[in-house]
Amino acid sequence: MSTVADVLGAVALLAGALLSLAAGIGVLRFPDVLDRMHAATKPQVLGVLLLLLGLALRLRGPMDLGMIALVAVFQLATAPVAAQMIGRAAYRSGRVDRTLLDTDELAGNQPPRAGR
Template sequence: MSASTLADWVGGFLLLAGATLGLVAGIGLVRFPNVLDRIHTATKPQVLGVLLLLAGLALRLRTPSDLGMLVLVAIFQLSTAPVAAQMIGRAAYRSGRVDRTLLDADELAGR
């Protein structure tokens, strides 16, 4: 088996794993009961799924221009997903949509 064939198989596996994590994240968004659980499923498995998809694409494409674009997409994804989750959590907390009994510590309770 050549190195190119092995890279194609590994890339295909990474693409399937990333797609599966994206599917799990989507199902979690529908199934989880509250905002805090949905934030978790919208960021962690989704970001890992996108990174696995990008790694699979990198193994399949292998051209420098494509690899540069994939790295930029990965950096953008890693920098925006946590910020978006923070903003969604803050908006949900301030609008009263968070069940405060679920919080272990509530640093904003006195404000």
């Protein structure tokens, strides 16, 4: 049973590393803020969770599993909030191409910008 858990842990670690690599490449290569924000959150969070799963399968200690669970909870709690704040800041600073948006829910809440 230990060998199966080690193999599954190695597969999860490799998959998580590849997803994190893809997210990093996406952040560097994507053209605009919204695409980069997507690359920084969705595959990165899944990559980190797969890395944590791989670590949990390899370590198996109660203290290790507790710490891994805390890291996973904080990752899931902070990544969406950070993406929301980045998107809102980009929208307010005028760095979002509004023609790409299907619906513009912030159009009515936009404070007047200085200089306009």
